[in-house]
Amino acid sequence: MLGRVIVLSAEDVRRAVPMSAAIDAVRDGFRELAAGNFVLPPRQIFGDGAVLVMSAYHPPTGTAVVKKIGIALDQVPAIRATVIWTGDGEQLVAEGSSITTLRTGAVVGVATDLLAPADATRLTVIGTGAQAPDQVRAVLAVRPIADVTITGRSADRATALAQTLAAEFPGVRFTPTTDLDASIATPHIICCATSSATPLFTADALPETVHVNAIGAFRPTMRELPRDLFTNSTVLVDQREAALEESGEIIDAVESGTITTADLIELGPALSNPPHSTGRTVFKSVGVGAQDWAIAAALAQVQRRTSLR
Template identity: 75%
Template sequence: MKIFSGDEVRRTVPMAAAVDAVREAFGELRAGNFVLPARQVFGDGAVLVMSAYHPPSRTAVVKKIGIALDQVPAIRATVIWTGAGEQIVADGTSITTLRTGAVVGVATDLLAAADATRLTVIGTGAQSADQVRAVLAVRRIAEVTLVGRDAGKAAALAGSLGEEFPEVRFASGTDIDAGIADAEVVCCATSSSTPLFRADALPARVHVNAIGAFRPTMRELSRDLLATASLVVVDQEEAALEESGEVIDAVEAGVLSRASLLDLGDALAAPPITSGRTLFKSVGVGPQDWAIAKLLSES
């Protein structure tokens, strides 16, 4: 058995490798090469259990997640990966933030303007740094703005990431509308239950990623944004319609049709022509964890 701490996960799997692995996993998902049992939810979302089995390689991953939004860190998880004659137990918190960043990297590479240089991240929690790392892995970003309710926390995160990426200019603040006014890529990584901004606060051409809301009662994106976006991509339609508050709300209100939702795997297989405001909404699926655990197994 191999055991990986959070630091060992980070040292073993750089973000660029994670993006590539997650991209390949969504290709496998589209091809029907995963068995995905329904996510188990306990205690009104306080405990989640996700799993995925990959028949071609006869490997499987199981992740147990404990969520307490009033604690730091808010997410505590453990990942178990099994293959032929081997087993891995790894810190699931680091894998979760890494694979969530990685899928945003995949979507941003597919949907954002090729020459995008300005990124805004809303939220300064545990997921935020990997959102920045992922977008920087796929675009030549020159300016990053970090927006959070706590000015000191946002400034501290900007300072830390500035040391990691000295070639990038970092700024921070608390005004969301000001932060997104000229952004070319926006990442939402909050636990908000109400939309963070209206569509008209965004530039006419922008790509928005939303990864924070994972319950039907949570919202990061406004109904008017989903109604007017030129393209709405989700990690998996079935998962989005069960867990994404924004998508569920927009579909039930009749401003977004199920038929207009595009699975990420399908979008990767036939890249769409992008224009205007594009959206990627992720609630997370098992193949993402499998992809990172597979890299650990090969180390």
């Protein structure tokens, strides 16, 4: 029987689970996923991706999470979501957009920590929307980044985001730009966080050694990454089945014969058996319910500690 209901705002989420804690929680969540400790029903998609419903059940703890997302790319904010977590006689209802950007940033932090050069100091983020800030926060949490280039189609939005992040990270240099080609010529790490339907760049525009994260394209009709980037790259995905169903880049690369499904390395198992990679590495995420569960479980844990004081 459920007891109290806890309602959390976006501000409550941010105060309770900073990015470093989110990365730890999501890393543990993927270890649990690799161990077979989740029941993950297929994501429900309505209205050509306008509404998504994701859920996850964790049998070892008897806890579960359900998230409903509304997506309208022509509106601000583009994502509106609610997360419901149940367990331990409690029900937690939280503002879901903050959890979505936090857990997406966190999984990029996990993948970047696994694949990117340990001494990486230069980061380029392509995109200035709601997902972009947590992409920066996540990479800065796991690598000694000194220079961040914020690349967007709007100079004003790129500048505004750079200024906001510079105030949060005073020891890091932030450079806004609309020059995509220049911004991807020399970074050690690139994060793509756009809603592009066509590839943002060609592979030959990138450094020979670079780690690329791509989280923006979440429909089969969307593509941030070019087909030729997957050639001779180590390719990591959050979950193979989800990527083959939802990632336009992965679907195209497999259907064209550029890579095979066997080339797709899943994040969870890779945490225990890291791939030996040199040169270019790619992490493609479409998101899985285990990530939402991990953040919601961390929130619930904080609430329990608070109630015991």
